[in-house]
Amino acid sequence: MKGQSMKSRLAVLLLAVVTCVLTLPVPQASASSAVRYTNPIAEKRADPHIFKHTDGFYYFTATVPEYDRIVLRRATTIQGLATAPETVIWRKHSSGEMAAHIWAPEIHFINGKWYVYFAAGRSDDIWRIRMYVLESSSANPVTGSWTERGRITTPWDTFSLDASTFVNNGVRYLIWAQQEPGISTNSNVYIARMGANPWTITGATTRLTVPTLSWETRGYKVAEGPAVLQRNGKIFLTYSASATDANYCLGMLTAPASANLLNAASWTKSPNPVFATNATTGQYGPGHNSFTVSEDGQSDVMVYHDRNYRDISGDPLNDPNRRTRVQKVYYQADGTPDFGIPVADGPTPVRxxxxxxxxxxxxxxxxxxxxxxxxxxxxxxxxxxxxxxxxxxxxxxxxxxxxxxxxxxxxxxxxxxxxxxxxxxxxxxxxxxxxxxxxxxxxxxxxxxxxxxxxxxxxxxxxxxxxxxxxxxxxxxxxxx
CATH class of the missing domain: 2.80.10.50 (Trefoil (Acidic Fibroblast Growth Factor, subunit A))
Structure with missing residues (x-):
């Protein structure tokens, strides 16, 4: 009788445990493979550039609407950049060179030092835009000091901007946009090898693309803001085209990673824009992008700016409301990136x-x-x-x-x-x-x-x-x- 009572009590206890387990909430699936962020990352920040460093931090810089300074943020996550404190690391000169139109800064880590590439005009001619470089040997570029390394000299003393850099097969290249004498465009995209330091090019300069297609010439004939994505044995170079309003969009050049990148024939231009305005999602004029990688290093992430309205009063350059946004890059079966559409504000989607x-x-x-x-x-x-x-x-x-x-x-x-x-x-x-x-x-x-x-x-x-x-x-x- 006593044994039967014990068995009954054990049965009741076992039933209670099973019932408890069955009624526990089932944990949600791991999202480790899903790259999800909330847009926008930063208001009133155009031409964004995010660099993930080996120290575990993301570094973020962009054009401010006053065009008068270079700012920098850092955080351990891309989303964290949205609330990270922002530091001014350099201000425009009061006169002369680098005194106006401080545009499109990019931060890179090269040979143990930090470099910021940017464009600037003069106080006596704000449209005399040229490319310049800052250098810092500090471990933390947000708090470190910066040295002006001067102007990047190209074959022509003309309107030039949007310098960026990448390494392929052990060779470092500079890519940029410039107005070339004899060509009736606002800017074309160029490439050259870097020389003895990160602010000097050497050897031949190659013109990679000229804006000639309808979607590259709306408002202005523009090819600017080159950025490189290296994947699947190829070099994908995106660039921005047309006026900086709702017409702004991204084109793309593709070359085999094994090719001679200084040979223009190595590159193929996509016949249509690869990223453009989408009225349904409320995103207008996406462009001037850069690329970074997700926190787990498994996914490429495109960084870009756009506006959440089409109509602009006056000159788009005087409209301050371009926002920094991010979204995951997907790939087609042949290894070509598929950027999709600029997604709606809020959480980014998944597949x-x-x-x-x-x-x-x-x-x-x-x-x-x-x-x-x-x-x-x-x-x-x-x-x-x-x-x-x-x-x-x-x-x-x-x-x-x-x-x-x-x-x-x-x-x-x-x-x-x-x-x-x-x-x-x-x-x-x-x-x-x-x-x-x-x-x-x-x-x-x-x-x-x-x-x-x-x-x-x-x-x-x-x-x-x-x-x-x-x-x-x-x-x-x-x-x-």
Missing amino acids: LRSYNTPDRFVRHWEYRAKLEAAVSPLADSQFKVVPGLAGSGTVSLESANFPGYYLRHRDMELWVDRSDGGTQFRNDASFTQRAGLASSSAASFESLNLPGRYVRHSNGLVNLQAVSDAQGRADATFVLE
């Missing part, structure tokens, strides 16, 4: 990659949710993970290129529909994000109003289904990236 068919992504096609590879346009497969429309600790998946449209279930089918604000829609478009049913490092999405049913792919379509076996668990698991 839902199938766990068991890793070359395929959830995307919308005529508003139906499908699973496909090689999605074009990229934004059809991007979703913002936002607080659930129905609340209660849920999430909703908002379309990146159709803001206000959400992934929701209709008769167990998944569609991307515009929210009508009603209770039914809010419930249909809300999910509990759980650790992946097939992998805790991924994610699964359980319906709020139909518990036990998950977002799951089947025969190329995405539906809401119950999960009862290993196949179902794999079909209902997605990697956020």
Whole structure:
């Protein structure tokens, strides 16, 4: 009798433990593979440049709207730059050279020292823009002292700006924009080898591109702001084109990393802009970008500026509201970067990659949710993970290129529909994000109003289904990236 009582008590205790475990909240999936930030990173900061250093810090500089100083921030994360204190490391001269139009600073670490490249005009001619360099040997460039190393001399004493630098196959190059005598453009993009120091070029100068296409010549004939992305055995050089209003956009040149980069024939120009205004997401005139890497070093991140309105009063150069923004760079099957569209303000979107068919992504096609590879346009497969429309600790998946449209279930089918604000829609478009049913490092999405049913792919379509076996668990698991 006593033994039976003990067994009963143990059974009750075991049942209580099991019940407790079963009712514990399931942890959310790890977001280690998802690069997510909140835009904008900085208001009234144009021509942004972010450099990740080996000391664990990101360094951020940009053009200020007063055009009178160079500022620098640092933080251990890209998002941290949004609230990091800002220090003025250099101010314009009171007269003469470097006394006006302090533009487009970039910070680089070369041979154990810090360098800032920037453009500046003169007090007696503010449009006599030339390129200059600062140097610091301090470990922390934010608090260190800076020395002026003077002007970068190029073959022509003409309007020049937007110097940047990169190394390929052991050779350091300078790239920049300049107005070349005899060519009726505002600026073209050039490349040359660096010489004995980081403010001197040597040897031949090569003109890489001249703005001739319609999207490069709106308002002004401009190719400026070159930036380099080195991936997949190639050099991708982006540049900004047209006037600095809503027409501003990015073009791209591509060369094999093994090619002679000083041979213009090594480079191929994309026939269309690779990044441009998107009225649907409310982003206008994206451009003057740079590239950095995510905190885990696994993803490239594009840094750029734009405005959140189209119409500008007066000269765009006098409008102070260009903002610094960031978003992840994706790659096509051939290794070419796909920048997508400038995403809406707020949290940056992710893609839902199938766990068991890793070359395929959830995307919308005529508003139906499908699973496909090689999605074009990229934004059809991007979703913002936002607080659930129905609340209660849920999430909703908002379309990146159709803001206000959400992934929701209709008769167990998944569609991307515009929210009508009603209770039914809010419930249909809300999910509990759980650790992946097939992998805790991924994610699964359980319906709020139909518990036990998950977002799951089947025969190329995405539906809401119950999960009862290993196949179902794999079909209902997605990697956020």
